[in-house]
Structures are given as structure tokens and as C-alpha cells.
Amino acid sequence: MSIENKKVLFFFPHNPYPAKSGAHKRCLEMLAGLKELGCEVTLMSSTLSSETPWELSSIEVLKSQWCNDVLIYEPTRLDYKLISLFARYYRFTKQTPPISSLLNTPLGMRSWFLKKFELIKPEIIVMNYAYWDKLFHNKKINSVRKIIDIYDLVSLNSSMQGTVSKYITIPVTNKTEIEDKVLQENFFDPLYMEASSEEFDIFDNYDYTISISSKETEIIKSKTSKTHVVYIPVKQPTCQLNNQYSEGAILTIGPNMFNIQGYLYFIKKVLPLILERDSTFLLQVTGGYCKNIYAPEGVDLSGFVPDLKEFYETSRFAICPVLGGTGQQIKIVEAMAHGLPVIATRFSGERSPIIHNENGFIANNSREFAEYSLQLWQDQNLCKKLGENARNSISQGFSRESLLKDLSLLLN
Structure with a gap:
């Protein structure tokens, strides 16, 4: 048909x-x-x-x-x-x-x-x-x-966000005390949290279940018996901008506690290490959730921006300091499609198209995150090299054409 x-x-x-x-x-x-x-x-x-x-x-x-x-x-x-x-x-x-x-x-x-x-x-x-x-x-x-x-295993996502909320309440101000434990890279590891069996039963009500994460695709396949599980990651048309790599780094804050946790991790664990060595560093933060956070030295809050192309065109690189969650970090794919290299934590980087030291960086800890940030901040040629590689990576594996192919197979 x-x-x-x-x-x-x-x-x-x-x-x-x-x-x-x-x-x-x-x-x-x-x-x-x-x-x-x-x-x-x-x-x-x-x-x-x-x-x-x-x-x-x-x-x-x-x-x-x-x-x-x-x-x-x-x-x-x-x-x-x-x-x-x-x-x-x-x-x-x-x-x-x-x-x-x-x-x-x-x-x-x-x-x-x-x-x-x-x-x-x-x-x-x-x-x-x-x-x-x-x-x-x-x-x-x-x-x-x-x-x-x-987009997420919602039962697991909800449990994880609920756990973060026990340590972090919003809005967060410069006077809010944050327990160091919640800002550790391995915060979620010892909790052994899983999605509920009820959620997998729901997936079995469907002919097809589409997952945007390869890791979660395998989990769903192992927990369901009727639905056909299909991996279709986020696709993103590439955008040929006149990238200048001249202004601040960029971070987009989405409406969930993982983004708040990641932002606090960056400004408390990574940013001080950067500013010790280069006081000119600037992080530009966009997104509606800017209203729930504060800006220390080295950070500028821009709020919700309907079209980020202007930011992508001038920014040197993007960061994704998220420490936990489910699904895929769509902000990474989007930034790469616009020609920006991305620095990500191990958690978010492993779920992304980032190839370490080829089209971005994956940091195991705060010191590595700071080091990679300084490398890109101080070297526009490196930003350009990795940024062009990032755009090519999305063009080859995450294009609109590949989405149409995946949907065609699914619908027929």
C-alpha cells in the first residue's frame, strides 16, 4: 500500500x-x-x-x-x-x-x-x-x-528527576545550598534505577515502539514480547552557517531537573577551574528555564530564544553537562548540525554522535571538562575543525533523508 x-x-x-x-x-x-x-x-x-x-x-x-x-x-x-x-x-x-x-x-x-x-x-x-x-x-x-x-522511559525518568528534586529545589539562587553529592558524575550509578514493568506492558499494546536511544532500544527489546522495537534517533537537517567561533560557549536549558543539575555541576565544578586560567571565558545560556537559575561570573542568561541560529553562528562551541536522564540529548545533535563542536559529560556523550577529539569532546570529570573548554575557548581554528566535522557527522548519519527512509519502512 x-x-x-x-x-x-x-x-x-x-x-x-x-x-x-x-x-x-x-x-x-x-x-x-x-x-x-x-x-x-x-x-x-x-x-x-x-x-x-x-x-x-x-x-x-x-x-x-x-x-x-x-x-x-x-x-x-x-x-x-x-x-x-x-x-x-x-x-x-x-x-x-x-x-x-x-x-x-x-x-x-x-x-x-x-x-x-x-x-x-x-x-x-x-x-x-x-x-x-x-x-x-x-x-x-x-x-x-x-x-x-x-523520547524517554517515563517511569525511570520520573524517578530520576524525583531523586534530583530531593537535593535541588527551584528556583536556584546564589544563596541556595547544594549538597555536593548530587553534583558527582556518578550520582545515579549506585541507585540502580529501572523503568517499571507497567511501562513495558504499555509498549506491548503497540505494533511498533520507536526509541531515540540505542541503549534504551535494547532495554525495551529485552522487556517486551509483542511490539516491534525500532531505533530512530533524532534527525536534524544540517545548516550551513557562516560560523565565526568568536563569542561565548552556548548551553540550552530544557524544562527538567537534569538540566538544572547539569548547569549547577558546570558552574560549581567546572567553571571555577576555567576562570582560574582564563577570566575572559563566557557561557551563554538560553531556554525558558533560565528563570529558575542564577548567573555567576562568566555566565550570561539569555532566556528563551525562538531561533538559535544567530547564537550558533557566533558561538565557539556548545556544552552538555547533563549527568543523568533517559532518551537522547537533542541539544547535542542540533548544535553539531549547526557546525559547533560539543563538550559533553560521559553520560550524555555516549548517547550522542560525538566522536571524542574528532567532532567534539567527552569529559570523564570536571577537570577534563574544564581542560577541553579552555582548548576550544583559546583556539578558534580547533573550533572550526571540530565544528565542520560535527556538521559532517550529522549530515552523514542523522539527515532528513535517513528519517524519511526509516519512516517509509515503518509505515509500509
Whole structure:
């Protein structure tokens, strides 16, 4: 059966435009791929869960560039009452809610989704995140191909972020005391945390499970028995900028505790070592979560920037000091695609296209991170050499063409 004109229902719980996180960028990337293959894509979402408010301007841009239609569910008063009732129940009984529960998919939302499904009659439905799986629990929906695209193992991700939150509360100020333990490179190692069996059972409800991390692909394969697990990492079109490698390094802060932990690791463990040897060093930090952190000497907070091309064009390099999490660090792929070398911790670097000393650096500890930062800060030619290699690496292995090929195989 031809891919062209296939009807696809694509559920994403947030407004992805303008993209403010790696998940938003992945959503737009998948929508663009489906549209380019000729699919008729309907994006479905809800105001109940969206991190960014849904506005008419966002819907219009999405319909003009990424999909054929956008349908948004507005929760009813009854939905909110039921959500409140169940939330109080779980708090009173001290139980952890199921991953996919009425808290995320109230009855009104499930009914709305089924009606739209019957009206559109799609051949394929795509879910993002296991939290909203209950939308797909209906015999009528079981008749079509079901795909879940996972950015994270959400049960593991939630547990890890919860652990970090015990040590770090936001907003973080220069007077906030941070226990050194949470800023150690091996902070998560002795905790032996795993995703829940419930989450793997959810994946088995789908014909295909897409993972963006090779490591998690193998984990899911070993824990499931019905779903076909497919590895499709984040793809990123390369951008031929006039890279100048003249201004500060860049770090993009996404809306989660791993980014806060990584930022604190850098400013407390790495930055002092850099400034001891070169007081001119500057880190430019972008992202909406800048409101939750402070800027010591050597750091400039720029907040959310809709288009980072200007920063990428002038920055010397990018950093990713993340110490834990699940999925893939999309910020690494994006920076490399724009011609920047990236310095990453061992944790985030091993999940990325970084080849040490060829298109970036992978640091085992704070001293190595500082050393690599100084090398790039003081040598524009090295920035250019590694940056061009970084862009070539993305062009060869993470291009839009490879995404279209992967999606074609999946849809057929």
C-alpha cells in the first residue's frame, strides 16, 4: 500500500510550536517527515497537558508547515472534578498513580478522541509518551496500525528527576545550598534505577515502539514480547552557517531537573577551574528555564530564544553537562548540525554522535571538562575543525533523508 495520502492521527500532549524543548523538536521533525512522505496528518492535543498555551497563531503555523489539521481537546468541568477526585485519592492512599490514568486522560478526553478517530478513519495512529496510552484503548482503534514514539522511559525518568528534586529545589539562587553529592558524575550509578514493568506492558499494546536511544532500544527489546522495537534517533537537517567561533560557549536549558543539575555541576565544578586560567571565558545560556537559575561570573542568561541560529553562528562551541536522564540529548545533535563542536559529560556523550577529539569532546570529570573548554575557548581554528566535522557527522548519519527512509519502512 502506498504511503502517499495515508491518514495519520498523531497525538502529542503539548503545543510544539515554537519548540521549547527537545521533545517539541522531535515532534515537529516527525510531523515534517510524515508530511514530506505525503501522509495526511492530523495533530491531536489538549490544553490539559500542554506546557505552552495553545494559541491560534501556533495552530495556523502548524497547519501551514507541518500537518493538515490540528484538533485540541478542552477539558470539561466534569473532567477537572474527576481529576481532582482521583488526585486526592492517590494522595490519601499514598499510592502512585498508574502511568496511564484518568489524571492524564479523563473520560471526556477519551470519548472525544474516539469520536475524532471514527470521523477521520485513519490508517495509522501515533502516540507520544506512555502517559496518554488510555486514549488508544478501544476495540475500534485496535484495527489500525499503532505506533508509539518514546523520547524517554517515563517511569525511570520520573524517578530520576524525583531523586534530583530531593537535593535541588527551584528556583536556584546564589544563596541556595547544594549538597555536593548530587553534583558527582556518578550520582545515579549506585541507585540502580529501572523503568517499571507497567511501562513495558504499555509498549506491548503497540505494533511498533520507536526509541531515540540505542541503549534504551535494547532495554525495551529485552522487556517486551509483542511490539516491534525500532531505533530512530533524532534527525536534524544540517545548516550551513557562516560560523565565526568568536563569542561565548552556548548551553540550552530544557524544562527538567537534569538540566538544572547539569548547569549547577558546570558552574560549581567546572567553571571555577576555567576562570582560574582564563577570566575572559563566557557561557551563554538560553531556554525558558533560565528563570529558575542564577548567573555567576562568566555566565550570561539569555532566556528563551525562538531561533538559535544567530547564537550558533557566533558561538565557539556548545556544552552538555547533563549527568543523568533517559532518551537522547537533542541539544547535542542540533548544535553539531549547526557546525559547533560539543563538550559533553560521559553520560550524555555516549548517547550522542560525538566522536571524542574528532567532532567534539567527552569529559570523564570536571577537570577534563574544564581542560577541553579552555582548548576550544583559546583556539578558534580547533573550533572550526571540530565544528565542520560535527556538521559532517550529522549530515552523514542523522539527515532528513535517513528519517524519511526509516519512516517509509515503518509505515509500509
